[in-house]
Amino acid sequence: MKRHSSRVPAILAALAFALPAAADVNVCVWGTITGPDAGVNGMSYGTVDYLNYLNQTQGGIAGQKIHVILLDGRYKLDEELKIYRRCVDQENAVVVKGWSTGSAKALREQVQQDAVPFISETFSSEVLDPAKYPYLFIQGATYEQQMLIGLRAAKAAGAKKVMLMHGDVEYGRAPVTVVRKSGAIEKMGLELVDTIEFRYDAQDLTAQLLRVKAKNPDVVYIQASTPQALVILRDAAKVGLPAKLFIGNMYNIHPSIPEQLGAAAEGFRAIQLYANYGDDVPAMKEIAAYKAKNQVEKEDLYFMKGWFGGKFIAAAIGNAIKKSGGKPPADIKAFRKAVRDEMVALKNLDSGGIAPPCSFANHQGPTQARMAEIKGGKYVAVGSWVDAQ
Amino acid sequence: MPARRRLALLAVVVLAAAGSFALGRFGAYLVHSVAIAAIAAMGLNLLTGFAGQISFASGALIGIGAYTAGNLGNAGWGLGAILAAGVAAAVASVVIGLPALRLRGLYYAIATLAAQFVLEYLFKIVEPLTKGISGMNIAPLVLLGRPVASDQAWAAISIAILALTWLGLARLMRTNVGRAFLVVRENELVAKGMGIDVVRVKLWAFLASGFVIGVSGALVGFTTRLASPEGFGLSLSIDQVAMLIVGGQGVWAGSLLGAGFVVLIPEAIQRLGEALHVANLLSAMREMSFGLLIVLFLLFEPRGLAALLRRLARGVSRIALPHPVPDSSPVVAARTPAPGGTREKAL
Structure with missing residues (x-):
């Protein structure tokens, strides 16, 4: 007691x-x-x-x-x-x-x-x-705006043929569907050669990356999170596709990508909405x-x-x-x-x-983004802020 | 059930439902979460605890209930949407149960696992009915011309449906079909020897169990207001099985106790962590401690919380009444076969 x-x-x-x-x-x-x-x-x-x-x-x-x-x-x-x-x-x-x-x-x-x-x-x-x-x-x-910023940057760099890759979850499928239905890709003067949906928990995407290789696009936009980006870039290197072919969204700026993939991640680009830590x-x-x-x-x-x-x-x-x-x-x-x-x-x-x-009158705050690229094992901003609108 | 006991039960249910309106929204949310989980657990208990068919597809059946109620509720069906959800899930449950007519035990469990995955996939691709991966927004249920939107109202409705389910299932178990469930669970050969149509009995079990689980799915849909494939995955089925293990199989109160345990223990661990300023640490350990508790139950009280509480009550009564209970007590009388009759009759 x-x-x-x-x-x-x-x-x-x-x-x-x-x-x-x-x-x-x-x-x-x-x-x-x-x-x-x-x-x-x-x-x-x-x-x-x-x-x-x-x-x-x-x-x-x-x-x-x-x-x-x-x-x-x-x-x-x-x-x-x-x-x-x-x-x-x-x-x-x-x-x-x-x-x-x-x-x-x-x-x-x-x-x-x-x-x-x-x-x-x-x-x-x-x-x-x-x-x-x-x-x-x-x-x-929004994810759709990020996708358009990425594709616009690719277009500015001379890309003509584009492919999309996304997971089979709402986060992956919904933004891709919205952008495809809007016809924004064609309006930009790009040709959408293929869209690949993959299992969100897939541990091997070699088959999908071989399909990418066969279609020979100028840019591949990934609508996925860091773990999926890691699998894609790893298997891309395996089939001989360079990381610079791929662009990811805001959730693909993660230190684990350059840390785990090393040279295989060099050149990978992602959409940056906020400054890096440091x-x-x-x-x-x-x-x-x-x-x-x-x-x-x-x-x-x-x-x-x-x-x-x-x-x-x-x-x-x-x-x-x-x-x-x-x-x-x-x-x-x-x-x-x-x-x-x-x-x-x-x-x-x-x-x-x-x-x-x-301002937040639009309820979303900053609508600007810039491209970041993995150079020397780190994400480096490679452009100025671009407005998604 | 004697009329006096029925009245007492009704009074408890009415009081509990009315008491829900005195709760805050958070408290009411916990109440309806437990009640809805308990309804589904009772459905699974009927199939697994009473009829002996292990199933890992209850998550998908809850999904069928939620999608059906969502579609029909959005079309203005009101309460009919909840009943229709039960019917849809009952039909699906029978279809899932068909392999059980040829498979048994672990093999049948694996077949239900396959059904869970197939249904999860269908939720993603049958877009006209499920709105695919984005999920379906569900309008509030309209009762008596008014939308039911508050957690307190849902707590009262869930308690009422839980009580009806409990009474209905207890009544079912007193019928010939209910007694046949128990015989089939114990030994199918013996059941056949007794002239029981095992196939028919199993189909009844799937049908009744699916209906109850579907009703619970409808309540899940109306309270979360969103049905999406991610919400009806295997983890939900495993939670349901955990409720049975923790609460106790073959006992109706076990389903309620198991649901209470599975829904409330994570919250209790969270609050303890906050009070002791180790919320993040305990948060990380929450799943682990939950798993550990289930293992402990399997090791030390495989009959679940219901049996544990019964033992505790017996212990307390032994302390309160140190002298042996005379043979004429109603408890013993109920357990002793009546003269000239069977034990079953006496029960």
Whole structure:
């Protein structure tokens, strides 16, 4: 009995620390901390770290401490739906930052009913509709826009024949279908010679790459994630196709590609929406200052995206608090609406060089991108920012 | 079931359903998640725990229920969409069960696994019915002219359907068909020897089990408002089997306990991690600890939580009543064959 009673204060103290102070502004972030796409979870850590950085260096936002809740959605729809309810109902979050395309689609009506600003990590055009979903935001060019930027760059470099490769999941198939149906490739003056769909968990794509070789395209655009890009580039080298033939999207800028493939990855290009970790941009000074006192979980481009997301959230919350006389509106519904209005009103958001200055009136923020190429084992920007519009 | 017990059960269900409206949205979400998972687990329990047919296709059957309800719900069928979902899944379940007429045990389990993969693939390619990989958006169910959109309302509806399912299945098990399930499970040769049409009995098991799982799929569709192939994969089937193992096979309460365990334990681990400031560490260990718990159940209590709770209750009553229970107690009387009758009659 004595042993049990000695544990009680410790547990109560732990619970007390876990609960937010009454005056805190709550922001809820969920990502894949453990799960199939945990490789890009810097997007969640970056946002959490930026808001904590503001707490440590500026006492929060506009004098209000931010209580950031980071949860693990495990890339499971039911888990993400559960977390969303916790964020809105239990945590009273003024902003919710979610994760997958699936959850954004499943929750988009709910988000409007709850009138809570919701930012998703997806780049799917299906959830981007400011008129229909005024509380839903993404942070960058859609997958379709990225594809067009990549193909435009290829066209500028003299390409005539193009092939598309994508996984057999929504993330792979949907953007490719939209672009094909739009006729944008033909309008650019390119000829689409073939489209290859492959199993998303395929470990060998030699047969598909032999088909690519037979069609002899000038460029192959990949709509897939890092693990699939690794398989494609590995098997391309096996059948004698150079990496410079391939262009990937934003999720193909990952250190593991040059690290694991070495020379076979040289020349591979991908769409870059945010500055690399370690680039000479002002935001890196903030990150370095934060890192001096805290542990930074991920040091990659996705962390930069997360840091950018934190700046977006902080700017909107800060403006909303200032406009309500330096104190957050007492009513959470009014506060959420004020933050949403400030998100839309943001102009020339300075992200410290992570992305070009942007506004969120379009609900997607930066629509500019540039090409990055693997040179000497590193991604190097090989062009200036191009607007997807 | 005596009328008094029926009334008591009805009162519990009404109270639980009404209580859902007092919950916050998160609490209500947990309640309907557990209730819906329990309904599917009861369907699988009927097939596996009572009729002895192992199946790994329940995830796909839930998918069939969700897609059917989605299509019909979007067309304004209301409650009829839930029933139709049950019928569609029942038909699919019988088709999946056909190999069971020739295969047994592990071989049949592998056949259901194949069915799971085939159906998953069909969800991706039959775009007119499933909207393919993008998934189908499902409009809220309309009841009495009003859309059901709140988690509290869904919790109440799910509890009511769970109670109906429980009563219906318990009643089924008291019929000749239900008793035949048990004989077929124990020994098919003996069943044949007793004049039981084994093929017919198995088909009944597939039909009833598929219907219940399909109804649960309809509820999944209406509560998530999205049916996509990724949501009805093998992992969902494995979760269902885990519910049976943890809860206890051949016991209806086991399905509810197993569903509660599988749905709530990850949340409990998450909250513990947050309270102790080790959320990320525990998050990483969540799947592992979940697997470990299942192994522990298999090793130490293969009859599941239902048996564990029964043992605990017996232990508590032994502490509370240290003297041996007299033979005339109703418990013992129920277990003792009535004079001149069979044990089954006495039960």
